[in-house]
Amino acid sequence: MGKRATIQDIAQKSGYSKTAVSFAFNAPEKISAEARDRILCIARELGYSPDPMARNFSKGRHMAIGFLLPQNPDKALGNPYTQAVIAAIAEVCQENGYVLSIIPPFRSSIPEAVKNAPVDGLITMGLYVDRNIRDALRGRCLPVVSIDGLEEDGFPSVGIDDEAAGYLQMNKVLGHGHRDIAVVSLPKTAYGKSKSDVTRRREAGYERALAEAGMSLSSILMVESSASYSGGKEAADRILSDHKPSCIVTMADIAALGVISSLSSRGISIPEDVSVVGFDGIEHTAGPVLSTIVQSASEKGRLSASMLFSAIGDDSLVTERKHIGFAFQEGATLRRIYGY
């Protein structure tokens, strides 16, 4: 790895000043065509192109935005829905000439990750913002957009109306005649501990739907699991060690796939013996189409990234929660109980 030529080298060799070289690359109109040609020619000869670090430093911009992982990459990126959101964000980054950085916790610390992230803005997803994280974010003076975050966090946020979505999900299940229901919910640790996080909002929706059917939350079995394939499997095992419900409702498609895998391996057929309902709307899973709540990953990603870039651009950021749409997808994994 030889060392690179610097703007100085080009200036010297061409007989022009550093400024002239800079102009040759960035502001052709501020320099004569003759000088420009000469400089660019010598630059090509020496294999010079402006150092992105130095350029970014002097411009005060990183030309990168960050996607802050609330957990280790294997966990956080193990969810296809998260990956789909990231893909959408990456798309918007490209349109803006930016790069997307995946920011994992730094030595197990999210605040440290925030302090060191070489980015101009951050997108969080499913992050519970505690005091330390908040301080780190404030300390960076960076625009932040949260996906599935809390309004109370004070950041602009993108998400769905989780209460309504929870209601719709449970309402569909009840409408199909199910009464013996188990729910695979999300872990408190990763998605927040405060009262109005995603899980709580969805649970509120469940409660409302159940109430309309004369039931209550306490009448269903509720287990926590990470939003992952293995988490879903384990959750199913725990549920089945209790009893076999007629429907298992999950808060993440990837967990639903794990549930399905666990059921299948026990010879339990879906949806005949046990129905399964997911949440998210991940794609390309082959097999039976999952009955699930669909919330567009690309819409979530694109909208959050757009909001972030407009904040980076004009320095004004609304602290508002924007809702995107959602819908129930009739799949093959939810059975209608006849005679109900």
Add this chain to the structure above:
Amino acid sequence: MGKRATIQDIAQKSGYSKTAVSFAFNAPEKISAEARDRILCIARELGYSPDPMARNFSKGRHMAIGFLLPQNPDKALGNPYTQAVIAAIAEVCQENGYVLSIIPPFRSSIPEAVKNAPVDGLITMGLYVDRNIRDALRGRCLPVVSIDGLEEDGFPSVGIDDEAAGYLQMNKVLGHGHRDIAVVSLPKTAYGKSKSDVTRRREAGYERALAEAGMSLSSILMVESSASYSGGKEAADRILSDHKPSCIVTMADIAALGVISSLSSRGISIPEDVSVVGFDGIEHTAGPVLSTIVQSASEKGRLSASMLFSAIGDDSLVTERKHIGFAFQEGATLRRIYGY
């Protein structure tokens, strides 16, 4: 967005020098406990933490490595296998205190993306390195590791023995009695035009397997498609407009899923009517287990990232191709033709 405090501000307010402040943060042993406490206290008060850009600039490191996308994010990240590799790379990045940047083409130009990428090293995957890209890479003086690249590119490379894998894949198909075979291969544009790229190596393996069965490459239908769900669907459509083969072999699982979707929607059952074989070994697809060649995404990602970090560390990089293992996965989508 107020402006951040600088090291100067802390120095002034605390009565110490910039260096002392720097030491307080980075080299506690070079400063008295008293001074350290005082400085850190004032820093906390003013919400100061060292600016990562300035720190990186003066250290000459970005603390980021890049994953160079050969196509737009939606295409490149639409493949679950790619995402799994990225997740594995991100894992290694975390262990090294680095960040992983997704580098899309910059205004449709990969060389421009390379020139501007704020990273200390690059990993490419399935990239065809033309002259311009090579020059850009050389110009950056960055360590590069290629996944599924060419030996001729001169970069250290990670991949499987694609000839052997192609042979194994086709051999299994032939061994199951299939003779009417269609292949969904990868696009030349994205994966290379030169003779010994991934596609060509696998084709060579096909040819060898076919030859052993007294057949040749020309006796099978070969269509190109992008390594994507929709690409697989379209490829299946093109194949079926020709005739209905007994087995469709693909070079990417995600394309196989697209093929399956196309077949299913026509009422063609798998594997009874048409068998499908994939390549990669993506996970969590629910549905029938795909018969496929499994090459560990996490091994590929981890190995390539490890190689890159060792190059970043000690400045010595072998220009060697490392092979990881692969295996055939007996799934439910490949039918044995009895009486053969």
Add this chain to the structure above:
DNA sequence: GGCAGTTACTAAACCGGTCAAGTAAAATCT
């Protein structure tokens, strides 16, 4: 011919840290 405006360029400040070299005072050694 003198003045304003334009063109083409340059010198030097600046971004915010790190770090090598240097200094003064205190501690240790002989």
Add this chain to the structure above:
DNA sequence: AGATTTTACTTGACCGGTTTAGTAACTGCC
């Protein structure tokens, strides 16, 4: 007690660009 080492800190160069403020030469105008 004087020489040496150690401790605790500071000064200032440096990373490689961008950008502001300027200058000198040239152009156009009356």
